[in-house]
Amino acid sequence: MDPYLLAKWLHVLAACLYVGASFANGLLKTLADRAPSAEASAALLSGVVWNNRLLLVPPSFVLLATGLWMAWVGGLPLASGWLAHGIALFALLSLLLAWGMRLEHRLAALASGATTRHEPLPSAYRRLSPLYAGLGIAATVALLAALFTMVTKRPLF
Secondary structure (H helix, E strand, C coil): CCCCHHHHHHHHHHHHHHHHHHHHHHHHHHHHHCCCCCHHHHHHHHHHHHHHHHHHHHHHHHHHHHHHHHHHCCCCCCCCCCCCCHHHHHHHHHHHHHHHHHHHHHHHHHHHHHHHHHCCCCCHHHHHHHHHHHHHHHHHHHHHHHHHHHHHHHCCC
């Protein structure tokens, strides 16, 4: 198989996994916030943490490696046009992911601690949860913008 086509296939597959895992995280976190107990919230948040480890972080590296390799093979300048916008959006998504993962671990620890103590979710959980939701919304917008940029091969502005 042509190495470029293989890289392109891996790139698209990684993008599908990244998008699917991102939306699954949003769903699982929403369910965790609405769960009837701290125990249920902790279980759902554990799913979010594992979803990131298995289905979000690894595709990030595949996206970066295959995208840069395809640009290099295609002789595309990284610092201009749609590719520069796509790389900037990927960098933003990576920062949001890192921040979101920190929050997820904190939220999961809070829910797990409440479960151990047989208590409801603590107020710290309720304070951090809207921040996580805001990060998720920002990440969704950036993700959709990155997809648009990559598919249309046009800069955003």
